[in-house]
Amino acid sequence: AGALRVAGFPSKQLQAAGYGLREMQEGGYFWKDLVIFLRATHTELTKAGYTDLDPKHELFLLYRPKITEVYVTRNKLKMRETESLDSADMGTLPIGTHVHVLQRCELKNGTKRA
Structure with missing residues (x-):
């Protein structure tokens, strides 16, 4: 190359x-x-x-990839500062909100977070 x-x-x-x-x-x-x-x-x-x-x-x-998936929340979605469950609470999204996942990460225990 x-x-x-x-x-x-x-x-x-x-x-x-x-x-x-x-x-x-x-x-x-x-x-x-x-x-x-x-x-x-x-x-x-x-x-x-x-x-x-x-x-x-x-x-x-x-220049992120073209969004092909849109999710609709079925529950209130809690937003956090980082992927850690111990991180600061940044707010919640109401039921029925359309969400585009921009980034996913895998935690040490194998759990995938968006």
């Missing part, structure tokens, strides 16, 4: 040719390029080997 980057091939062409994010990382592609043109997420880039990325960087918010 590095030789293709030097030759001027954009990340979209590499993706179409079957190259993965790890190969692009090893080839020296800048993470911002992958976020903008491939809508790569923080989680995907971290798994591909990129380090020291800020998950709250503006680009991750501007």
Whole structure:
């Protein structure tokens, strides 16, 4: 992938040719390029080997993947400052609120939080 980057091939062409994010990382592609043109997420880039990325960087918010799932709350939804159940309560969403999940994380015990 590095030789293709030097030759001027954009990340979209590499993706179409079957190259993965790890190969692009090893080839020296800048993470911002992958976020903008491939809508790569923080989680995907971290798994591909990129380090020291800020998950709250503006680009991750501007170029997030297209939302395909919308959830409707069936119960009051408690919002917390972080994924920890011990974190500060930031408020609640009423029943029937439409929710787009922007980020999910997996806790040490295997529980997935949105």
